Amino acid sequence: MSDPSFEGKHIKGDSNDAIYLVLDGKLRHVANPAVWEALFGTGEWKFQVVPQALVDNFSKGAAIDQTTPLIKGDGDPVYLIDEKKKRWISSPDVFNRYGFSWDTIKSVGSVSDLIPSGPNIN
Structure with a gap:
């Protein structure tokens, strides 16, 4: 479901x-x-x-564990690392709708460029 x-x-x-x-x-x-x-x-x-x-x-997906942080590269986009892929959280409204905390985003600089992209979170 x-x-x-x-x-x-x-x-x-x-x-x-x-x-x-x-x-x-x-x-x-x-x-x-x-x-x-x-x-x-x-x-x-x-x-x-x-x-x-x-x-x-309800349909179940993979558990969210310690390998699922919120990160930010050199620019403005914020990503959720999910199953070894970075998923762009498409807007502040979407970020807030999911209840994520702005205070927990880890800045990783250009390292974010090395992580493959997954589907956006809209």
Whole structure:
């Protein structure tokens, strides 16, 4: 199942502790608190509790782990590293819709040019 209205949301089933980011119509398990803080910041954890049946029926993608940081090269674009590819987050509105934290972006300079590009996050 994929429901476009959930895109960019952080959700948790009502009978499980796993928290997910909905990215590309798939649930992406946020592996641990350190990963959460690296993407979404250290403030209050904001997620929507939904019926477990909804979580169980959603398509699942690869877990989001410590290999999934937010980076910035020499220019303005911000990227999410996702499965060894940089994915351009296409606007500040999109960045905010996904709940990412501006304070956690790592500046990597021209190293970003060496990372293959994946699909944009729109």
